[in-house]
Amino acid sequence: MKSACKTQLSSARNGQITPEVEMVAERESHLTTQEISAEIAAGRAIIPANPLHLEMGLNPVLIGERALTKINANLGTSADASDLSEEQKKLTAALQAGADTVMDLSTGGDLSLLRKQMVSASPVPVGTVPLYSLVQDRSPEDLTVQLFLKELEKQAVQGVDFFTIHSGLLFDHLSLVEKRLGGIVSRGGSLLARWMRCNNQENFLYQYFSEIIALLAEYDVTISLGDALRPGCLADATDAAQLAELEVLGELTEQAQSAGVQVMVEGPGHVPFDQIAQNVRLQQQLCNHAPFYVLGPLVSDIFPGYDHITGAIGATEAARHGAALLCYVTPTEHLCLPDEAAVKEGCAAFKIAAHAADIAREIPGVDSLDHELSRARAALDWKRQLKYCYEPEKIIDLSSADPSSDDQHCSMCGADWCAVKNSSVQKN
Amino acid sequence: MKSACKTQLSSARNGQITPEVEMVAERESHLTTQEISAEIAAGRAIIPANPLHLEMGLNPVLIGERALTKINANLGTSADASDLSEEQKKLTAALQAGADTVMDLSTGGDLSLLRKQMVSASPVPVGTVPLYSLVQDRSPEDLTVQLFLKELEKQAVQGVDFFTIHSGLLFDHLSLVEKRLGGIVSRGGSLLARWMRCNNQENFLYQYFSEIIALLAEYDVTISLGDALRPGCLADATDAAQLAELEVLGELTEQAQSAGVQVMVEGPGHVPFDQIAQNVRLQQQLCNHAPFYVLGPLVSDIFPGYDHITGAIGATEAARHGAALLCYVTPTEHLCLPDEAAVKEGCAAFKIAAHAADIAREIPGVDSLDHELSRARAALDWKRQLKYCYEPEKIIDLSSADPSSDDQHCSMCGADWCAVKNSSVQKN
Numbered sequence: 004m005k006s007a008c009k010t011q012l013s014s015a016r017n018g019q020i021t022p023e024v025e026m027v028a029e030r031e032s033h034l035t036t037q038e039i040s041a042e043i044a045a046g047r048a049i050i051p052a053n054p055l056h057l058e059m060g061l062n063p064v065l066i067g068e069r070a071l072t073k074i075n076a077n078l079g080t081s082a083d084a085s086d087l088s089e090e091q092k093k094l095t096a097a098l099q100a101g102a103d104t105v106m107d108l109s110t111g112g113d114l115s116l117l118r119k120q121m122v123s124a125s126p127v128p129v130g131t132v133p134l135y136s137l138v139q140d141r142s143p144e145d146l147t148v149q150l151f152l153k154e155l156e157k158q159a160v161q162g163v164d165f166f167t168i169h170s171g172l173l174f175d176h177l178s179l180v181e182k183r184l185g186g187i188v189s190r191g192g193s194l195l196a197r198w199m200r201c202n203n204q205e206n207f208l209y210q211y212f213s214e215i216i217a218l219l220a221e222y223d224v225t226i227s228l229g230d231a232l233r234p235g236c237l238a239d240a241t242d243a244a245q246l247a248e249l250e251v252l253g254e255l256t257e258q259a260q261s262a263g264v265q266v267m268v269e270g271p272g273h274v275p276f277d278q279i280a281q282n283v284r285l286q287q288q289l290c291n292h293a294p295f296y297v298l299g300p301l302v303s304d305i306f307p308g309y310d311h312i313t314g315a316i317g318a319t320e321a322a323r324h325g326a327a328l329l330c331y332v333t334p335t336e337h338l339c340l341p342d343e344a345a346v347k348e349g350c351a352a353f354k355i356a357a358h359a360a361d362i363a364r365e366i367p368g369v370d371s372l373d374h375e376l377s378r379a380r381a382a383l384d385w386k387r388q389l390k391y392c393y394e395p396e397k398i399i400d401l402s403s404a405d406p407s408s409d410d411q412h413c414s415m416c417g418a419d420w421c422a423v424k425n426s427s428v429q430k431n
Numbered sequence: 432m433k434s435a436c437k438t439q440l441s442s443a444r445n446g447q448i449t450p451e452v453e454m455v456a457e458r459e460s461h462l463t464t465q466e467i468s469a470e471i472a473a474g475r476a477i478i479p480a481n482p483l484h485l486e487m488g489l490n491p492v493l494i495g496e497r498a499l500t501k502i503n504a505n506l507g508t509s510a511d512a513s514d515l516s517e518e519q520k521k522l523t524a525a526l527q528a529g530a531d532t533v534m535d536l537s538t539g540g541d542l543s544l545l546r547k548q549m550v551s552a553s554p555v556p557v558g559t560v561p562l563y564s565l566v567q568d569r570s571p572e573d574l575t576v577q578l579f580l581k582e583l584e585k586q587a588v589q590g591v592d593f594f595t596i597h598s599g600l601l602f603d604h605l606s607l608v609e610k611r612l613g614g615i616v617s618r619g620g621s622l623l624a625r626w627m628r629c630n631n632q633e634n635f636l637y638q639y640f641s642e643i644i645a646l647l648a649e650y651d652v653t654i655s656l657g658d659a660l661r662p663g664c665l666a667d668a669t670d671a672a673q674l675a676e677l678e679v680l681g682e683l684t685e686q687a688q689s690a691g692v693q694v695m696v697e698g699p700g701h702v703p704f705d706q707i708a709q710n711v712r713l714q715q716q717l718c719n720h721a722p723f724y725v726l727g728p729l730v731s732d733i734f735p736g737y738d739h740i741t742g743a744i745g746a747t748e749a750a751r752h753g754a755a756l757l758c759y760v761t762p763t764e765h766l767c768l769p770d771e772a773a774v775k776e777g778c779a780a781f782k783i784a785a786h787a788a789d790i791a792r793e794i795p796g797v798d799s800l801d802h803e804l805s806r807a808r809a810a811l812d813w814k815r816q817l818k819y820c821y822e823p824e825k826i827i828d829l830s831s832a833d834p835s836s837d838d839q840h841c842s843m844c845g846a847d848w849c850a851v852k853n854s855s856v857q858k859n
Contacts, residue, residue, distance in 0.1 A: 082845030083831065110848045135848075184802060185809050186854035193850040235851075236805030237790065237798055273805075275798075276747060277791035302747070302787035304801035304808075307816070308825025312740055312780050316787055319704060319730070319744045337808065339831040339842045352740050359730035359744055362665065363705035370665055370703075373732035374612060377664030377701075380732075380765065381613050388735070397736025403511065403767040414767045417510035420538045420563075422621040423663075426614035 010223040011050045013263040015043035023050045023057070027065035033367050034069060042067050046256070047292045048327075049265040051104070051128045051225035056162035062126045064103050066267060066294045068287075071366065072322040072357035073103035075130070075296070075330045076350055077341075078121070084340045085112030087120065094124055096343045100350030101393075104328065106130040106167075110190075114139060119161055128164035130227060134191050143194040144201035148211040152218060159222035167191065167269065168215060169229035170208040171251040174199050176232060179244035185235035188272075192231025212255060216262045225265040227296055228252045233272035236304050240274040241282060253289035260293070267294040267328065270321075274300040279317055283324040294327035301332065310336040311345075315352035322360030329353050354393060383411045383423055438651040439478045441691040443471035451478045451485070455493035461795050462497060470495050474684070475720045476755075477693040479532070479556040479653035484590035490554045492531050494695060494722045496715075499794065500750040500785035501531035503558070503724070503758045504778055505769075506549070512768045513540030515548065522552055524771045528778030529821075532756065534558040534595075538618075542567060547589055556592035558655060562619050571622045572629035576639040580646060587650035595619065595697065596643060597657035598636040599679040602627050604660060607672035613663035616700075620659025640683060644690045653693040655724060656680045661700035664732050668702040669710060681717035688721070695722040695756065698749075702728040707745055711752040722755035729760060738764040739773075743780035750788030757781050782821060811839045811851055 014021050020036045024043070027050060028036045042048035048067025057063070066073050076097035078090060090109070097105055104127050109117045114136045122129050133154045137146055155166065169191045177196055180187055187193045195206055208215065219226055232248040234240040252268050259266045268290045274282055279300060286295045299314035300321060306313045314332030322329055333341040333349035341349065361369045372391050379387035385404050389395040403414035412421040442449050448464045452471070455478060456464045470476035476495025485491070494501050504525035506518060518537070525533055532555050537545045542564045550557050561582045565574055583594065597619045605624055608615055615621045623634055636643065647654055660676040662668040680696050687694045696718045702710055707728060714723045727742035728749060734741045742760030750757055761769040761777035769777065789797045800819045807815035813832050817823040831842035840849040 081842055082847060083842035084845075111845055180854075185805050186851070188850050188854075190844055190848055190850045193853040197853060236808070237801045238805060275790045276751060276787050277793070303783060303790060304805045305786070305819060306779070306783050306821045308822055308829060309779050309783060312743055312783050313787070315740055316744050316747045316783065320748075323704060335829055335843070337841075337843070338826060338829040351734075351737050355731060355734050355737060355740050355744065358733070359704050359741070362703045362731060365705070373665045377613050377666060377732045380664070391733060392736075393734045394736055398766065401736060401763055401766040413765075414509055414511035415763075415765070416618055417512075417539055419510065420618055422616050422618045423614070425621040425625060426608075426616075 010220060010263045010265060011043055011052065012046070012260065012265050015040045023052050023063040026063050031065055031070055039065060042069055046260045046266065047294070049225055049267055049294055051164040051265065053159065053162050053164045053222060053224055055160065056122055056129070056164055059123055059162055060126055061128065061164070064128055066327045068292060068294065068325040068327050070327060071369070072360050073328045074101070074350065074353040074357050075104045075106060075328055076102035076346060077106045077108050077330060078346070079107045079109035080111040080117060081340050082111035085109070087112070087117065090117060090121065091124065092343045093346045094121060096346045097350055098127065100347050101354045102127060102350050104128045104130060108132060108135070110135050110139065118158065118163065122162040130165040130167060131158055131163050132167045132191050133158055134194060138194055143197045146198055146207070148207045148214065151207070152214060155215065155218050159218070159224050163224060165225035165227050166219070167227045167229040168208055169195055169231040170206065170212050170215070170255055171228055171248045172196070172206050172231035173209060173251060174205050176244055176247050179247055180232065183242065183244060184238040187231065188235030189229065189231045189233060191229055195231060212258065216259045216264045219264045220262050223265070225267065226259050228255055228266060228268045230269040230271065233270065233298065234274065236273050237275055240271065241278050245271065246285070249286060249289055256290045256293045267296045270295055270297040270326070271300045272298055273304060274302065274317060276302045276317065276320060279320040280324045283321055283326055287325060295325065296328040296330065297321045297326045298330040299332050307337045308334055310334065311349045311352040315356040318353055318356035319359050322357060323363045329357055351394070381423060385411055438648060438691045438693060439471055439480065440474070440688065440693050443468045451480050451491040454491050459493055459498055467493060470497055474688045474694065475722070477653055477695055477722055479592040479693065481587065481590050481592045481650060481652055483588065484550055484557065484592055487551055487590055488554055489556065489592070492556055494755045496720060496722065496753040496755050498755060499797070500788050501756045502529070502778065502781040502785050503532045503534060503756055504530035504774060505534045505536050505758060506774070507535045507537035508539040508545060509768050510539035513537070515545065518545060518549065519552065520771045521774045522549060524774045525778055526555065528775050529782045530555060530778050532556045532558060536560060536563070538563050538567065546586065546591065550590040558593040558595060559586055559591050560595040560619050561586055562622060566622055571625045574626055574635070576635045576642065579635070580642060583643065583646050587646070587652050591652060593653035593655050594647070595655045595657040596636055597623055597659040598634065598640050598643070598683055599656055599676045600624070600634050600659035601637060601679060602633050604672055604675050607675055608660065611670065611672060612666040615659065616663030617657065617659045617661060619657055623659060640686065644687045644692045647692045648690050653695065654687050656683055656694060656696045658697040658699065661698065661726065662702065664701050665703055668699065669706050673699065674713070677714060677717055684718045684721045695724045698723055698725040698754070699728045700726055701732060702730065702745060704730045704745065704748060707748040708752045711749055711754055715753055723753065724756040724758060725749045725754045726758040727760050735765045736762055738762065739777045739780040743784040746781055746784035747787050750785060751791045757785055779822065809851060813839055
């Protein structure tokens with residue numbers, strides 16, 4: 004093991020403004036570097052930036068309840084679909100569509116190579132679930148903490164910025180799952196449940212948590228405390244199992260932060276729209292405002308094929324109330340591994356959620372693009388609209404207006420009926 | 432003029448349970464016919480059902496803050512795109528996708544024929560903006576109330592169920608519009624503004640409101656009080672112009688209801704997510720809880736091409752707080768007239784919004800499909816999922832699972848990694 008490095012958290016606690024704080028401050032123009040550093044010191048914000056990834060060109064990102072809302076894109080292969088070049092395309096699509104972080108959730112193919120490729124190609128933080136590599140060629144019940152720590156170190160050296168680790172799932176929680184309609188829908192969670200049942204032992208990721216965080220502190224890899232018991236359907240939302248795990252995640256947050264490790268906490272899942280604010284508040288209370296990283300949440304179960312929308316609706320509400328990082332959901336969620344097009348659709352939906360929430364949070368200046376676009380729209384200036392909109396290709400492909408003509412109406416209303424045109428004619 | 436018919440409102444006030452109340456009660460299983468009738472009598476709910484359309488096979492729909500949330504699909508031609516068979520296809524797509532009402536907003540082609548065709552083909556209520564027909568071959572400044580009343584009667588006889596009429600826009604409001612970034616974005620509103628300025632007179636739809644509602648009472652056509660000053664961008668949301676018009680709409684609501692006319696009130700538009708609840712509460716207060724019919728609202732301006740999502744996010748929040756009818760927004764909003772595919776996408780996004788809001792409102796039994804689907808999902812029973820999901824074709828087209836095999840995992844996780852499979856194996 005190499006000697007302990009300073010983490011962003013320990014530096015912030017020492018009152019030091021790191022180069023990474025300076026870098027993220029450019030984007031977070033509503034916060035000073037001092038404010039950012041204070042948020043990190045308090046554990047309310049993180050900069051998941053493995054120094055080894057920084058050397059490869061990582062552009063650091065601030066995640067926290069006072070930061071701009073960020074989105075994560077889940078990428079990666081499965082045993083049924085594992086192709087290196089396809090993963091490369093998906094990464095490019097996610098980056099172009101504005102993903103602030105990505106996760107390599109590969110479970111098929113050469114996992115080490117896939118991970119190495121993604122870290123080196125990604126200018127945004129990369130997260131993984133280290134457990135996955137260990138059970139690719141091994142029965143889950145044969146996992147040991149030694150194997151796990153070895154894998155953690157390997158991936159830390161590869162430059163991974165954050166690890167999802169399901170340390171909050173306890174043996175006692177398993178009985179609470181029996182009452183559920185949807186059971187355990189977290190892959191990591193279901194593997195650990197199997198391990199605990201087969202070995203009749205407490206979750207080794209909980210038992211050896213001190214050893215795990217000691218290693219993360221050395222490399223300044225952020226821990227993303229996994230929610231093995233996130234509800235996978237509305238019926239299980241905010242239930243005893245979910246809340247029992249969240250309470251443990253609160254304790255682990257404090258323990259990890261005490262060791263200088265940056266922490267975020269993962270959250271649901273499927274949650275009725277009216278329970279989302281409550282879910283965020285509970286997490287803030289139990290985890291002392293450590294950044295909340297939610298998956299959706301999806302506000303209905305019955306819309307497979309449209310779950311990027313179902314998820315974006317929940318994500319807007321979550322981010323408005325303080326969720327810091329929104330894990331996208333793609334149109335193929337529950338159906339198949341997303342392809343490049345699905346990755347793009349998922350990112351777009353969640354960029355909308357993040358931006359709408361930031362506007363709702365009244366972050367100064369965050370709606371300036373909206374105002375500029377609307378000014379261009381009111382002037383029927385299509386060329387200028389291209390400059391301020393999220394995806395200019397949509398205007399180029401879909402708008403029926405002819406920017407080269409003097410009469411730049413679109414086919415929605417036609418020339419004589421264009422309210423924008425009629426209004427502006429009246430002004431002149 | 433034919434002799435006065437009883438409206439749903441006057442019947443409800445007389446304590447009569449109409450056949451239409453009985454019919455809508457089947458779907459609104461959380462309400463008794465007495466409760467529905469009481470809501471209608473109080474003006475808090477409507478059944479827009481022109482008796483002449485009922486004769487053609489209209490299946491009536493209840494719209495109100497205690498009813499299930501409904502969605503409207505805007506259809507119709509423009510001068511740049513007017514094709515009868517295309518409109519037929521769009522209507523079919525909207526109905527299949529679950530539109531509860533449709534509006535014929537045609538402004539190009541043979542408007543009378545298009546309208547007649549839509550009313551006769553539509554089993555759901557049809558709305559129009561009667562003003563449009565009058566300016567197809569006439570300069571807006573030449574409009575008169577006589578022409579308008581004649582057109583209303585013509586369309587009432589054709590069986591139209593509800594009319595959008597912009598009576599709330601006053602001459603005094605025009606100065607408030609000057610301060611706006613986006614001006615007037617309502618087509619009807621911009622035409623009337625032009626009429627008022629050219630003729631230097633008060634809006635004739637306000638001046639002759641008594642005559643208009645007398646005619647609507649005769650035919651039991653519902654009035655949808657148009658919001659000519661809805662904000663067309665975030666910068667104009669909840670501004671003085673919008674609120675001034677809303678106050679007038681409140682007065683007109685009372686006046687129309689006194690005359691026995693069923694009323695709903697149209698609302699924005701583009702509104703920051705955090706202002707939506709306030710917008711709904713204001714409307715409820717000023718319009719005595721007459722059903723609120725919102726367009727979106729869109730929670731950002733910068734996502735052309737994705738405005739069905741931007742709108743569905745706002746619509747969920749609006750419906751949660753009491754908006755009764757959600758006018759869809761399609762992906763081509765701000766760009767071009769929607770085609771069949773865009774109509775379908777818009778409907779799907781707004782069905783999600785309506786359903787998610789109804790779950791959030793905790794309407795008894797409204798989440799039963801979600802629970803059934805999740806039960807089938809937890810059993811990896813893809814065939815049964817088809818029965819409970821919104822659009823079975825999405826599962827058939829996208830799912831990589833093979834329902835004929837014993838091992839019904841999908842490619843998202845692959846066989847060995849399927850959390851659902853792993854969880855159910857453990858139970859067995």
